[in-house]
Amino acid sequence: MSNTIFDWKKDRSMFPEPDKDGKPVVELDSQKYIKVWQGPNHPGVTGNMALELTISGDEVMEAKTHVGYLHRGFEKLFERRRYMQCFPTSIRMCVPEPDINEYNLSRGTELLSGIEVPEMAGWLRMIALEMARLQVLLRTVPGQGGTIGLGLPAQWGLYYRELILDRFEELTGGRIYHMYILPGGVRGLLPDGFKKRLEDNLVKIEAFMKEVDRVVYSNAVFKKRTKGIGVVPPEWIDQYGATGPVARAAGYKRDVRKDYPYLYYDRLDFDYNVEHESDVFARFHVRRKDVDTTIDLLRQIMAKMPEKGELRAETPNVLHWKIPRGETLVRCESSRGEYLFYMVADGSIYPRRINLRGPSYTHGVVLLEKLLVNANISDVSSIMVSLATCPPEIER
């Protein structure tokens, strides 16, 4: 359906003019371009970060990510905090989905000090992790429409997310920062009737996802706006270190839960959600399917988990928990992709180094900068959200 009159794809050779190396040169002085900052105060960017866009008309010529607006120096702060004290601090590293930080830090600490977590605690961790994933997906899946002006489902999504947050509040005592998974185990058993209430919510969320399907997924304009936009060629995936839904939308079967099973994910039955188009729509679709998987996983967990059990393994006194020298790599699957902690212990009560590498670290900087070139300025926020850029985990 290429329509030559309306196909405004210009002859790219005209501008920007390439230099000797074939690299395009964007000269602001030439008056052909204007520089636009999206962010840090801009409704289209995810969180507090900025994109420096050089545009010509509506087209982005050059994009540069600016981060650091949320830099708190966590990795420095860890040097001054005991292992147990790291855990409330660590979770602030990813605001929308804090539980993965709790889990990774706890797991790393346990691995380094050789502690095995009781089985019950493991299952409870899985509940928390999956609920966190669901909670994020309820923001991002309808939120994908929000980036291009379809704010209604995003608003609904926030309500259904509230339901999960209610369950979190009940289980963990916190709404956003749950601080539930801690080194050695978890901080509370399921309250009475929790499973039933969660199941009720899951039913509601399933019905809501049907609605999202109707309003967002099969929406003519949404498809028009997202298909073929922000295509990540499959060969870029490894080159740019993309993981999670971005990799899966490009046809790669990558899911930490299946590839490197942690907790009891190997006892659950689920599959990779793979798409092949690798555009914004495909990534949205992968996430949409992830919602179903997550709901299914939550049901499986509730069915398979033991009724009773220990909350927490016996650990050394947390006030002076010394961990012998060693290093480890902990990974888990966040809603955005592979989430890693690299931990080095030096035998003292303080960790030597805890380094976080979230998926946004590569998605939000190199990949985004690359994808935005020649994109329409209207699609910038849509592409950014489809990569699920989360600035706090880039900056820590």
Place this chain on the structure above:
Amino acid sequence: MSEKKDIPEDMFLAPENRKHTVTGPDGEVIHVDPLNDYFCQDLPKVEAPYKGVLEKFLNWARAESLWVLAYGTGCGSIELPPLFSPRFDAYRFGVMMRPTPRQSGVLIISGYLAVKTLKRAIRSYEQMQNPKYVIALGSCTINGGMYFDSYNTINRLDHYLPVDVYIAGCMPRPEAILAGFNKLKERIKSGNAEGANHYAENLEWYKANQKKIIKDWNMPTYNW
């Protein structure tokens, strides 16, 4: 503290903001000092409120129509969308998000402020028009919170911006934020929320504090 003593004055300035010369098409050489030439160098004035019933009426209107700058400065901003979600629906209290500082009257500092963000927050605040209000969320704005020992986050907000209302919590829940809005409304209606005038009166003190931290001050003293 700094090891290098001979830092050029414009070291931190973006290239386009440095003093430079431009040659016009007719060969005329023009010296440009962007900071002085492109930006308004005026300082803010104290805008006296009206007297009596009129001011009371206007304050009521200001209180019932709080336009918040949609700027999530810290992690507290994760609780701002739920504020406008179906469950809490802050719209019905006259609260609304605006994407541009010009049209907003309320700046929510949602938690910690990294030095880099502080600069933007100050800029946003100064671009807002009198009367303007600041709500500070969470521990971080009161005394540094979790990041009291971080090298990149400020400890107390009241040294940099006049704060009207503090809300405790890490982060405060939407309900608490709504309570904060109620408090702010009370404050506005009582005529005490004159943060903008306070800022204009004590500009020197605020600027000294701000400039102590923001080392690359590549903007005019007051950013209209």
Place this chain on the structure above:
Amino acid sequence: MSLFERILFVLAGLFIVLNWGLIMTGIIRKIIARVGMRRGIKVYQPYINLVKNFSIRSQLSHGVMFYLGPVFRLSGGVGIFLFMPMIYGSEYWTNFSFTGDLILISYFMFFGMLGMALGAGEGGHPYSAIGVSRGLAQFTAIELPLTLAILSIAIQYHTISLTEIVAAQQGGIRNWTLVTNPLATAAAMLSFLGAMGHSPFNVVMAPQENPIGPPTEYHGTFLGVLQTNRAILHVVEAVLYMNLFFGGATNWGTLILKTFLIYFWSVFVGMVFPRFRVDQSIPWLLKIPLAIGILAIIIFMI
């Protein structure tokens, strides 16, 4: 009726339109809230917002055109109103409508837009500039089908006087242009979607892209003026469509109901679709409504 009386009635009409515009905004916001599972604002919230905006103490200008932008915009809205016959058959509420008012109104619709564009451009904000260029480009694409539809009607009724067009539609729904000239109505109503600035055509103020377009720099009184204009403009544009296609109104009650429904049409579509990119919205407007509009003319040409 003396000129003085007429001016009095025009002002009274303007007052009614302004109030209805503000209340309608409130009602629409309330409805939008209900779809969003919310309770929504108080219906009189737009009034408070207006008072608040006029109560801002400090104003900041970027130059003369920056000042004049909202004024132009307002005069665009008021201009449409001045020449718009509001109530059919009423001597008092026909304003200054005359034989060629349709032409003038079409002009005023563009006038406000242009004034705004100049003022916003003076603001110097890059997003204003982007918004302006998008807005003007899209508005041209909106005007085209609308003009064709108007032409089609003009051919149909052999007049370019709004009063006469309304007069021709009296006597029941069967006589409405909606029934007699459905193609022109379709073309115009589709372009109306664009004119009202709701999704999928809100490329100008697209909050996630160029927040919030031309008025980015406007604040305080300027914004108050813009809001006033917005309230007036939405109503009078709806009145225009009402007059053209839906049989006009013979009393204020009908006018309020019909304008509301016409305006609601844009909300009805806008709520459920995301917005087009500007390079999608213009081709779309130039494809579908334009084609229908041309068809509407061709039918009458034959």
Place this chain on the structure above:
Amino acid sequence: MNEIIEHIKKRFPVYEIGEGPNGVILMSVEASRLVPMLTSLKTNHGYSILVILSTVDWLEDCKFQLTYIVNNPEEKRDLGIRVFIQREDAEMESIHTLWEHAATFQREIKEMFGINFPGSPGVDDQFLLEGWDNKPPMRRDFDTKKYAEETFFPRPGRETNDPAAYMKQKLYPDE
């Protein structure tokens, strides 16, 4: 797995081979042999993903440890390669030609630790900090608390007592 280790052992002078607690094989290699080794791992052995590039400051040994963890997505296996470099005027070869996103890591390390990666794109740009004029903050000899107290006006009025000292002062002050 052992095959690869044997293979690497034959070709590169690796030492301190050991398995971390999570099944990550860690080994150390001389800085000069790192890039050939990574290239070989990437092209010949399927270690196509750079998982993380991290730095540890061993202040007491006057050394920086750079850890490159690469991953083989087919065999689902991680390999960690440690490189120790001197703390003074630290410099390391850039690997952005192998993995584009290594540039981000290197940019951050340059800013946070002061290790230079000549040739890495944008390595000299400020990444997370703005107008920083002190020591690179992640170096262990930079005291963040002291810096924060000097710079950020902590709210005055806090005082605390150590229970033991307070009890001594109250109950047996002169002993």
Place this chain on the structure above:
Amino acid sequence: MSLKDIFSPFTAWGKAFEKPVTIKDPIAERPGADRYRGFHKNDISTCIGCGTCETICENEAIDLVPVEGIETKDGDSGLRPRVDYGRCCWCALCVDVCTTGSLSLTNTYTWVEEDPEAYRFTPGVDEKPWDKEEKGWKKPEPGYEFYNLNRVTMEHLEPEERDDTFIEMVKGFSKEQAEKEADRCVECGICTATCPAHMGIPEYIKAIRNDDLEEGLRILYDTNPLPEICGRICTHKCETVCTLGHRGEALSIRWLKRYIADQNPSEKYKKILNSEFIEKNGKKVAIIGSGPSGLSTAHYLALMGYECTIFEKLSKAGGMMRFGIPEYRLPYDQIDKDISYIESLGVKIKYNTQVGVDITLDELGKKYDAVFAGTGLHMGRSTRIEGTDHKNVYQAIDLLRKITLGEEVPLTEHIVVIGGGNVAMDITRSLARLQKQKYGKVGIITTSLETEDKMPADREEVIETREEGAVVNPGWAPQYIEIENDKIKGLHVAQCYSLFDEEGKFNPQCNLDNLQFFEGNMVVESIGQGMDLSYLTEDLKHDLEIDRRGRIKVNEYFQSGIPWLFIGGDIIQGPDVIHGIANGHKAARGIDEFLFEEKKDTPKP
């Protein structure tokens, strides 16, 4: 793109006909969940101000501040946590780590202020609207602890292994056990104030954790020169106030001390403690009695360079530690280890020299620059009931001395012991062992005035006594000893229901309707000891201030009315090893100060 794609989005309008989910008044209608981590609440009567909350807080949000109306006393620092909500992150680690369980979080979460200074408050002291709130975060269920509440079990000989032998019954910690036990310590330091010697308990426990036992020994010797002895038989007042004891078992501080002392070989002591070369200052001090106080004084004086001579009445040093405590609790070689180190510092001990008999106190006063008397309580007290003048009624302290000296101990098959203290348990168990050796079975009844829960003896002592076959039957007041044919038949007792009268004076009340008879051929009295001050001549006594109850008045440095005479130990403080040591340490400082003043007055030649 199909037609469906155009029309299906319009289904969204269906929502317009549903009821909105908005909560009318969110501020009032939404209390936090049952577990919500809201604002702090503290039960200040339970709180002891141990400061673990302050330690765990990663944000340094908690300060410990003195609170009006709460006094500093043993086991309570008098401080209470003050929370700074400009720091707090509501992680509730402070609640989870709280040793007493006094701290909790409520489910209240709304607090708005215009004044940032207001966000600093002392929960439980400053009144807050949520003080009455019951719901909120509490410490999770049992099984969730940040430190181990249970002691590492100390291995000891089983009753059947130990009931006929005087081999030490407690085996001592192994390295792992000691480190595990040391790991439980929360380092609050509340014990330090309660310990009479104010030992650096958290510090030496930290040394164990760090496996730096030499450092540990140095810390021990700072305040206590008899660690081997104290590590075994100290009355461990520290453990009674241990913060862990509030919800679990107190830390085995005593055993940890013993672990440090045990693990350091005696030959290395001088090197570790850096006491190989001590500069003498030429002053001489005489010390009467080689009990804990005397040894302690001698040790610290010796370290200061004084030349000390201890005069001991008996043939071996150690005083009550050797002669009052049976060997199974405190082996003699361990006493020798501590004493030999003190001797190695140049302290001379003159055995078999009784002051007052072999040498008078006056002479000592003239020969030496100062004298310290720590003669202890070596005279048993009698109940003075009918029949106590019989020859088969003994004093526990005399029997214990006989056992230590290896003299023959009178023994019958059935014995009644009167007394509820540790000495009573010691003699009971010693006699039980002897009975087992001689007769193959145990026949001993121990009774006391105090009821079971008020017995002054350590709990485990009573349990172990019973394990070894002796009968402990407390709560009886002895009435008279039945003697038939000059032979003791047994002890008649009546139930005792109250020990003290309303004024708090000792005045036992008996229920004479409830009588009992304990059969036995021998009665041992162990109701306390008195002092023997026969060495004090009358003119000396005249200079001393002695109060109505026979106690000698001393100043805080144990200096008596006679400036050169310092008196300390059990005579002053009552029977307790650790008090004796503390007295000795302080007296040593007093003597030093006293002599230093003198030194100043008389310039050196």
